[in-house]
Amino acid sequence: MRPAASTAPSQPPRPTALAPEAPRSLFAAAARVLTRAERGVVVSLALLTLLGYGVIYAGGLARGPVRSDGFGYFIYLPAVIVHGDPSLERVADDCCGGRLVHGIARWPGTNRFVNQYPIGVATLTAPVFAAVHALSLWSGLPTDGFSPFYQHGVGLCAILALAAGLELLRRVLRRAYSPAIATVTLVIITLGTNLAHYATWDPIYSHVYSFALICALLYVVPCWYDSPTTRRSLVLGAISGLIVLVRHPNALFLLLIPLYGIAHLDDVRSRATLIRTRWRGVLTAIAAMLVVVLPQLALYRAATGRWIVSTYREQWFDFAHPEIVNVLFSVTKGVFFWSPVLLVAIAGFFMMRGHARVWRTAIVVVVALHAYVLAAWWDWQMGASYGHRGFTDTLGLLALPLAAALERAAARPRLAAAAAALIGAAIALSIAQMIQVWLGIMPMHSVTWDQYQRLFLRFP
Amino acid sequence: MARPGRFWQWLIAALALAALLAYLRDPPWLGGVTSGLSAWTRDAGGTPFRWTTGHATFYVPAGVRDLIIPLRAIHARRGHLPLTVRVEVDGRPAHALALDDERWHEVHVPIGAAAAKRRHRRIELRVNRTHGRFYRGVQVGELKMAE
Numbered sequence: 276m277r278p279a280a281s282t283a284p285s286q287p288p289r290p291t292a293l294a295p296e297a298p299r300s301l302f303a304a305a306a307r308v309l310t311r312a313e314r315g316v317v318v319s320l321a322l323l324t325l326l327g328y329g330v331i332y333a334g335g336l337a338r339g340p341v342r343s344d345g346f347g348y349f350i351y352l353p354a355v356i357v358h359g360d361p362s363l364e365r366v367a368d369d370c371c372g373g374r375l376v377h378g379i380a381r382w383p384g385t386n387r388f389v390n391q392y393p394i395g396v397a398t399l400t401a402p403v404f405a406a407v408h409a410l411s412l413w414s415g416l417p418t419d420g421f422s423p424f425y426q427h428g429v430g431l432c433a434i435l436a437l438a439a440g441l442e443l444l445r446r447v448l449r450r451a452y453s454p455a456i457a458t459v460t461l462v463i464i465t466l467g468t469n470l471a472h473y474a475t476w477d478p479i480y481s482h483v484y485s486f487a488l489i490c491a492l493l494y495v496v497p498c499w500y501d502s503p504t505t506r507r508s509l510v511l512g513a514i515s516g517l518i519v520l521v522r523h524p525n526a527l528f529l530l531l532i533p534l535y536g537i538a539h540l541d542d543v544r545s546r547a548t549l550i551r552t553r554w555r556g557v558l559t560a561i562a563a564m565l566v567v568v569l570p571q572l573a574l575y576r577a578a579t580g581r582w583i584v585s586t587y588r589e590q591w592f593d594f595a596h597p598e599i600v601n602v603l604f605s606v607t608k609g610v611f612f613w614s615p616v617l618l619v620a621i622a623g624f625f626m627m628r629g630h631a632r633v634w635r636t637a638i639v640v641v642v643a644l645h646a647y648v649l650a651a652w653w654d655w656q657m658g659a660s661y662g663h664r665g666f667t668d669t670l671g672l673l674a675l676p677l678a679a680a681l682e683r684a685a686a687r688p689r690l691a692a693a694a695a696a697l698i699g700a701a702i703a704l705s706i707a708q709m710i711q712v713w714l715g716i717m718p719m720h721s722v723t724w725d726q727y728q729r730l731f732l733r734f735p
Numbered sequence: 736m737a738r739p740g741r742f743w744q745w746l747i748a749a750l751a752l753a754a755l756l757a758y759l760r761d762p763p764w765l766g767g768v769t770s771g772l773s774a775w776t777r778d779a780g781g782t783p784f785r786w787t788t789g790h791a792t793f794y795v796p797a798g799v800r801d802l803i804i805p806l807r808a809i810h811a812r813r814g815h816l817p818l819t820v821r822v823e824v825d826g827r828p829a830h831a832l833a834l835d836d837e838r839w840h841e842v843h844v845p846i847g848a849a850a851a852k853r854r855h856r857r858i859e860l861r862v863n864r865t866h867g868r869f870y871r872g873v874q875v876g877e878l879k880m881a882e
Contacts, residue, residue: 370771372789372865372872414759415853417770417792 302688309455316458317445320465321438327475328434332427336713337476339423340430343659345479347378347392349429352404353420355397361574363388370421380588387578391586394571395521396481400432433478440487441465443494444671450497451631452678456685460678464670467616467702469662472709476661481522485668488518489528493634493671496535500549503556512563519568525668527644534637590653597650602663606724608655613662613708616701619694620673623680631675638672645669659719661712707732765855769793772875782839787872789865794855795846798882802844802858805876808834810866820873823859825850839876 312319331337341349350366358365367375367388378391397404404420407428411418441461448457465471473482491514499507511532519526533550537543550557572582603609611618627635649655649665657665684694711717717730771791777783784807795802808818817835821828822844830844846856862872 368789369861370789371870372862374865374870376868376870410759413756414762415765415855415857416768417857419770419790419792421788421790422768422770422792 300688302685302691306453306455309458310453313445313454313458316461317438317441320441320461321434324437324465324471324474325431325434327471328431328478331475331713332430339426340478341421341426343377343477344392344481345477347390348396348481349426349479350375350379350390351394351397352401352429353425356401356405356408357418357420362577363390366420370419382579385579389575389578389584389586392481393520393523394574395517395519396479396484398520398570399436399484399517400429400479403428403432430478433474433483436483436487437465437470437474440483440490440671443487443490444674447490447493447671448674448678451629451675452682456678456682459681460674463616463619463677463681463698463702464674467698467705468614468670469660469664469667469705469709470670471706472661472712473664473667476713477664480664482664482667484521485518485525486670488514488521489525489531489668490671492518492528492531493675496532497630497633499532499556499560500535503553505556505559508556508559509563512560512565513567515560516564516567519564520571522668524648527648528641528668530641530644531634531637531672534640536633537636538633592648592651593653594647594651597647598655599646599650602646602650602655602665606727607722608657608660608663608720610663610666614666614701614705616698616705617666617673617677619680619698620677623676623678623683626679626683627676628679631679634672634675638675642669642672656720661709661719704732710734761853763854766794766796771860773869773871778874782876784874784876786869787860787862787875788870789862789872791860791862791872791875793858793878795858795878795880796882797849797852797854797856799846799856799880801881802846803879804842804844804858804860805839805878806832806834806842806860807837807839807874807876809837809871809874816864818873819863821861823861825857826859834873841879 332340350363351361353370354363354366355361358369360366363375363379364387367373375388375390379388381387382389404425407425408418408420410416411422411424416422416424441464444464445457445461448460452460470483470486473480473486492511495507495511495514499511515529515532518528533546537546575584575586576582601607601609604611606612624635624639645665645668649657649663652665657663681694684690708717711730711732711734712719714735716733716735718726769792771788772793773786775783775785784805804822806820808820810818817833819831819833820842822830822842824844824846829846830842832840832842834840844858849856860873860875865872
């Protein structure tokens with residue numbers, strides 16, 4: 276699915292030090308290597324992540340992937356596929372002595388289980404779980420739905436989701452940037468942030484799936500605006516529905532759809548007109564989205580008597596006192612503290628041009644709102660995590676301004692060399708600190724500045 | 736000659752899948768597989784044990800005729816209801832007992848004839864109550880087997 280013609284003002288990419296027509300130099304050689312590397316970058320990053328997964332679980336660094344929040348996302352799979360009971364009663368009786376904890380509680384009045392973790396991750400991984408279940412029945416393996424085969428079958432789906440997200444992001448980047456810039460951007464996004472952590476250490480959390488779906492949205496939205504065929508409208512609606520199904524607050528990211536291409540107030544009026552003239556496509560997309568979301572609503576209705584509920588009963592938002600500075604910069608969980616390479620993306624917002632520029636307003640608005648919502652959450656750290664996991668979902672969006680900054684740096688050889696050194700150091704630091712978390716050296720929450728200093732790059 | 740080439744690719748893939756399924760029908764490594772059991776640890780007296788969840792599975796060699804499973808329940812009595820453990824062999828009920836104290840109990844499970852010829856017999860423990868955030872059921876000690 277490619278845009279028939281870009282609706283955005285397009286400019287040809289300016290020659291840069293990383294363009295093939297640049298003088299023969301170290302940078303031209305690097306550009307050639309990176310251009311060739313683009314073909315295999317997604318597979319290479321996926322294999323590297325798979326290696327990390329193997330180190331964690333074969334090395335005994337963590338128990339099975341189904342733990343903590345992952346249990347809540349996973350439990351629907353044995354409930355429906357093994358026990359045929361989406362109410363969670365039979366799986367609770369079988370696995371857990373009739374009780375479920377950690378985000379799953381009985382609703383007052385109906386006394387039925389309500390799970391604060393929605394069904395999206397389970398929906399996306401159900402085919403693999405079903406295949407493992409069939410194989411377990413055939414082989415005589417445990418068929419309780421929680422054996423290591425089920426857990427790692429579903430856990431490894433995170434690597435597939437990462438690869439799918441990176442491939443879609445690569446195609447999005449290639450609409451505006453050279454193969455070399457796309458390659459470097461994908462490497463930075465995967466290894467310079469906590470994205471790899473959420474495809475390995477906590478693979479059944481929602482974040483890598485949200486990342487992939489939001490990259491899919493970035494890919495599909497321009498296609499829909501170019502030509503809102505029935506098929507494209509259905510795909511757009513399905514992706515939108517899945518984004519909500521995986522994590523309900525991520526409905527915020529659907530603002531990317533109406534805000535795409537908006538740069539001035541005049542664009543808002545013309546966009547409203549466009550939406551009105553394309554009402555069939557809009558309704559088709561909304562219908563597809565509702566079909567995808569309906570099973571979740573039906574579960575809420577069956578458990579509580581209401582179609583829409585807040586499942587976070589003892590947790591809350593404090594929109595009047597958002598911890599903005601903490602979620603962005605604190606040593607405790609600041610996204611820029613733990614993934615400093617993303618500061619380059621912030622600078623890149625002012626450098627976006629061409630096909631990427633059409634996304635600028637949408638990305639700024641959505642990322643800013645998302646940061647505000649995260650900062651307003653009562654547990655703004657979002658519990659035990661590496662870096663701030665709330666921002667993992669936004670990494671596809673931040674890749675576009677990041678690529679813009681890289682492209683600008685690449686046009687100036689001295690700046691490019693300095694940028695390469697700094698970014699390389701930031702990636703190395705991110706990987707080292709991620710490994711420190713895996714080894715239990717760096718705490719996963721409430722880190723203080725004294726602790727950080729004492730533990731900085733310390734290994735056994 | 737794309738079509739004949741494709742046919743052979745599909746045939747090889749189907750044969751490979753059939754061979755894999757035949758191998759997985761009764762894999763020799765099944766004896767080491769467990770589910771619903773924690774890592775081994777030791778109690779204050781040095782006795783090794785593993786925690787079950789509400790449903791634990793392990794395997795014994797097909798030649799085993801008698802199995803002794805040491806079991807202990809911590810917090811056995813909650814609200815005056817004993818903790819019960821049901822033992823199943825290859826999915827069929829084999830034994831059930833109620834634990835209402837915190838002593839070790841050795842449960843004798845006779846392993847009858849198998850319905851199908853396989854290298855291993857599947858033993859499952861189903862516990863009616865769990866406690867804690869890790870859904871701990873009962874403690875299982877080292878098995879004793881007689882052929």
